[in-house]
Amino acid sequence: MTAHLSDADRRRLARSGPIPLSTAEGMALFDAALAAEEPVLAPGRFDMAALREGAADGTLPPLLRGLVRGPRRSAGRGGDDGTPLARRLAVLGRRRA
Numbered sequence: 001m002t003a004h005l006s007d008a009d010r011r012r013l014a015r016s017g018p019i020p021l022s023t024a025e026g027m028a029l030f031d032a033a034l035a036a037e038e039p040v041l042a043p044g045r046f047d048m049a050a051l052r053e054g055a056a057d058g059t060l061p062p063l064l065r066g067l068v069r070g071p072r073r074s075a076g077r078g079g080d081d082g083t084p085l086a087r088r089l090a091v092l093g094r095r096r097a
Contacts, residue, residue, distance in 0.1 A: 017051040
């Protein structure tokens with residue numbers, strides 16, 4: 001399917017996350033997809049770092065966005081101004097008293 005792609009095309013494809021499959025890998029994944037009970041299965045390999053980078057810079061195709069988790073958030077992290085959550089909550093509690 002990709003034998004006609006130039007080196008530039010392959011580099012562009014690699015930046016978006018998919019990893020090329022050999023014919024044998026592609027056929028094995030296709031056979032696995034046919035045997036699966038899920039109605040919408042698209043087997044493939046992906047460069048997760050490239051997917052995360054695409055998600056971060058907004059270039060990840062919409063079809064692939066569900067494969068990448070957003071940045072981790074912690075309840076103990078500070079707000080936009082760097083104030084820890086516990087301190088921000090304590091201030092709110094004092095306002096009600």
